[in-house]
Amino acid sequence: EPEVTQTPSHQVTQMGQEVILRCVPISNHLYFYWYRQILGQKVEFLVSFYNNEISEKSEIFDDQFSVERPDGSNFTLKIRSTKLEDSAMYFCASREGQLYEQYFGPGTRLTVT
């Protein structure tokens, strides 16, 4: 069964550094999402992406964040200058169409030191 994959599984970075989290959605899916989960807290929506543009973003998704679908298969989340509070598990998800549920990747644990 097709799966959403994410790399790396764990990323450690220093405060102020840029990180790129990568996701490969399921191939025929059209809608893409990033969520994050700070340890012990709920999973929060960051951004949704459709037709090569952001369709919605949360207030967490400030100018330090960006998303891209550079080559038709990968879907990336970039954090330009990481802060300690960016430490979290980041989940990518994709969806086929309007009526379908989202499929989630295994997550990338980002640790900012």
Place this chain on the structure above:
Amino acid sequence: AQTVTQSQPEMSVQEAETVTLSCTYDTSESDYYLFWYKQPPSRQMILVIRQEAYKQQNATENRFSVNFQKAAKSFSLKISDSQLGDAAMYFCAYRSAGASGTYKYIFGTGTRLKVLA
């Protein structure tokens, strides 16, 4: 804005027994979807069951069933004949069903289910 509340941070159940996980939500919308996702340790979230708000019948998937009370805005998950493999974090999620929109999920904080042998 919609909210989802899971008031049980952790639950335990004896193998082969039945357990119910609670979820309440708040919304002003009349049409929406509700989901239960299971997240085993270090694994991705997997859809357990889905309920469309316009359907009065409670969804069932094998050992998993829901008790959907639309007026009370309650959406509990019942796991029958619990198995060791059911041990995981369970998330309740809400999604709008409007014709437009991004259909983002709004999650609860999760309930960690332990299954005792």
